[in-house]
Amino acid sequence: MSNKKRIKFEHQLLKYLLVATLVPALLLLYTLWHYQASTNLMALIFLFLFCLIGYCASTLFQKITYQFRTLSNLLEGMAHGDYSLRGRRYGVDDSLGQLVGQINGLAETLIEQRFTAHESQLLVSKVIQHIDVAIIAVDENKHLALLNPAAEKLLNVESAKVLHQPLDHIAQRLLTTTTEQVVELNFAKGKRKFQVIRDQYREHGQQHELFFVTDVNVLLRDHERQAWQNLIRVLSHEINNSLAPIASLANTLQTLASKQELNSNFSQHLAEGLEIITERAQSLKIFINSYRQLTHLPEPKKVAIHLQTLFDKIIPLFNKRKIAVDCQHQQLIFVDPVQFEQVLINLLKNADEAMADGSKSILIKVNREADSITVNIIDSGVGIKNTDNLFTPFYTTKKQGSGIGLVLCRQIIEAHQGDLSLENRSDQQGCIVKIELPIAIKNIKEGQ
Numbered sequence: 229m230s231n232k233k234r235i236k237f238e239h240q241l242l243k244y245l246l247v248a249t250l251v252p253a254l255l256l257l258y259t260l261w262h263y264q265a266s267t268n269l270m271a272l273i274f275l276f277l278f279c280l281i282g283y284c285a286s287t288l289f290q291k292i293t294y295q296f297r298t299l300s301n302l303l304e305g306m307a308h309g310d311y312s313l314r315g316r317r318y319g320v321d322d323s324l325g326q327l328v329g330q331i332n333g334l335a336e337t338l339i340e341q342r343f344t345a346h347e348s349q350l351l352v353s354k355v356i357q358h359i360d361v362a363i364i365a366v367d368e369n370k371h372l373a374l375l376n377p378a379a380e381k382l383l384n385v386e387s388a389k390v391l392h393q394p395l396d397h398i399a400q401r402l403l404t405t406t407t408e409q410v411v412e413l414n415f416a417k418g419k420r421k422f423q424v425i426r427d428q429y430r431e432h433g434q435q436h437e438l439f440f441v442t443d444v445n446v447l448l449r450d451h452e453r454q455a456w457q458n459l460i461r462v463l464s465h466e467i468n469n470s471l472a473p474i475a476s477l478a479n480t481l482q483t484l485a486s487k488q489e490l491n492s493n494f495s496q497h498l499a500e501g502l503e504i505i506t507e508r509a510q511s512l513k514i515f516i517n518s519y520r521q522l523t524h525l526p527e528p529k530k531v532a533i534h535l536q537t538l539f540d541k542i543i544p545l546f547n548k549r550k551i552a553v554d555c556q557h558q559q560l561i562f563v564d565p566v567q568f569e570q571v572l573i574n575l576l577k578n579a580d581e582a583m584a585d586g587s588k589s590i591l592i593k594v595n596r597e598a599d600s601i602t603v604n605i606i607d608s609g610v611g612i613k614n615t616d617n618l619f620t621p622f623y624t625t626k627k628q629g630s631g632i633g634l635v636l637c638r639q640i641i642e643a644h645q646g647d648l649s650l651e652n653r654s655d656q657q658g659c660i661v662k663i664e665l666p667i668a669i670k671n672i673k674e675g676q
Contacts (some may be wrong), residue, residue, distance in 0.1 A: 238296065239354045242289050249284070253277040295324060302331050308658040311335045311342070345614045357636035362441040366395050368434045370403065380443060380597070382415050402439050410444060420445050475509040478502045525636070528564035528643050535594060535603070537560045542572050559594060561601055561665055563644055571637045571648075575605050576662050578633065582609025582659065595669075613660050641665070 256277070260270050298315050304315045314335065315328035356363055362382040365374035371394055374385040383390075383398050398401060401413050405424040413422050425440040481502050535555050543551050561568075579590050591606040634650075641648040646665040653660055 238289065238292055242285060245285055245288060246281070249281045253281065259624055282394060296330075298332065299328070302335070306335060306338060311340075335535070339461060361437075364395070364399070364402070364439040364441065365429075366437050366439075367431075368436060370395050370437075372398075379441070384415070393479045396592060397628075402441070405439075413441075454622060458662070475506055478505040478509065485598065525639055525643065528567050528640070530562050530564055532560050532562055533565055535561055535601075538565065538569060538572065539592065542569060545573065545588075546576055547578055549583075551587055551592060553592045553594075555592065555594040556596075558600070559596065563665065564640075567640045568644075571640050571663070572605075574633045574637050575663075579605055579607035579659070579661070581608060582607055582611075584609075601665050603665075605661040605663075606653070606658065608656065608658040611657050614651060 257270060257274060257498075260273065302313050302315050305311070311333075314332050356376045359376070360378050362379035363374065363376040364372070364379050367373045371392050372390055373392075374481065375383070375385070375390070380387055384400060390398060399413075399415070401411070405411060405426055407427075408423070408425045410421055410423050413420065413424075421444050423442045423444050427438045427440070429436050429438060536553070536559065539553050539555065543553070576590065583590075585608075588608045591604075593604040593606065595602045595604065634648075638648040641663055643667055646663060648664075649662045651660055651662075652658070
């Protein structure tokens with residue numbers, strides 16, 4: 229209710245009060261005059277009625293004005309978000325007291341709802357900040373309205389620099405996705421498969437959109453690795469069950485043949501054949517057992533260690549190859565030293581074997597980002613010819629390779645919550661192996 233309307237209503241109440249009291253008073257005075265009452269009596273009665281009516285009208289007007297202004301201030305405060313004001317109740321059973329009580333109760337309810345909404349907003353904000361799902365919001369013009377830290381990392385951008393810019397400038401493919409699908413997208417880390425969930429919400433009456441982008445490569449690789457592990461476990465069991473009696477029978481036949489008088493030529497061929505059977509059975513058993521590493525990789529025992537310390541231990545193993553290191557001497561990582569050393573040895577061995585020219589060198593370059601450390605192993609070899617089978621168990625291009633080196637390396641790095649990727653160099657022939665590990669500052673401090 230506006231101030232002008234409130235005053236008009238108060239004056240109307242005052243007018244009705246004066247009409248209700250002055251008319252009987254005037255009738256009383258007229259009656260006294262009609263019956264010729266004394267002038268002094270009439271003057272005394274007039275003065276008394278005038279003072280009484282004036283006092284009652286003034287008191288009632290002030291009470292009404294005070295209550296209306298109090299209620300107006302309460303409602304105005306609530307309209308501006310201030311729920312701390314309360315109205316004073318003079319009675320419980322009267323209608324004005326009930327109205328003030330209802331407004332006070334409304335203020336209490338709004339305070340509770342504000343605290344609940346604030347707590348919910350804090351919870352949602354923390355979830356958005358710490359969840360590893362990239363959340364991207366765009367307004368009705370397809371301009372960026374929100375990026376959580378996971379989205380900033382995925383797109384390799386800073387939220388403050390790209391907000392209110394068109395989404396198609398940094399992630400055009402997202403606009404072509406449907407409600408929920410798995411697509412291959414090219415972001416900062418290269419092409420990967422992502423699950424994209426597209427939803428809508430409204431803000432200030434405008435239709436906005438949300439994109440939830442989840443990297444499913446790790447999940448798919450976990451299922452793939454589990455399938456390979458199950459296959460290897462079955463094959464190992466079946467082959468070992470067959471190899472044991474074959475080797476045993478070969479040894480038995482060799483023993484029996486040595487006790488018999490056989491033709492010298494036949495005896496020689498028999499001995500050679502049985503020896504080959506025994507040797508191949510043992511070699512096949514060793515070959516199968518080597519793959520059991522994929523199914524029995526222990527959990528990493530992480531400790532804080534300087535990267536340079538690891539490099540100093542490994543580089544002397546490759547004394548025929550020059551290896552240059554670009555790394556801060558005080559760069560700490562939180563890893564299992566034994567497992568991480570094995571990864572570095574395998575990758576450096578691959579880089580060394582890829583370069584036929586012994587004069588060429590390998591470069592190890594370490595880069596530190598805000599929340600990760602990247603170890604780049606750069607060679608000048610033949611490069612990658614078939615990227616589709618890089619991490620396929622049993623597949624190898626080497627004559628003496630087993631096909632588990634890269635698979636085991638990636639499995640170790642992912643057990644450290646990191647990522648391993650390979651790509652051809654763009655400046656010249658060769659390959660770049662990237663090991664990305666998260667920075668766990670708290671864990672490093674605990675490990676020191």
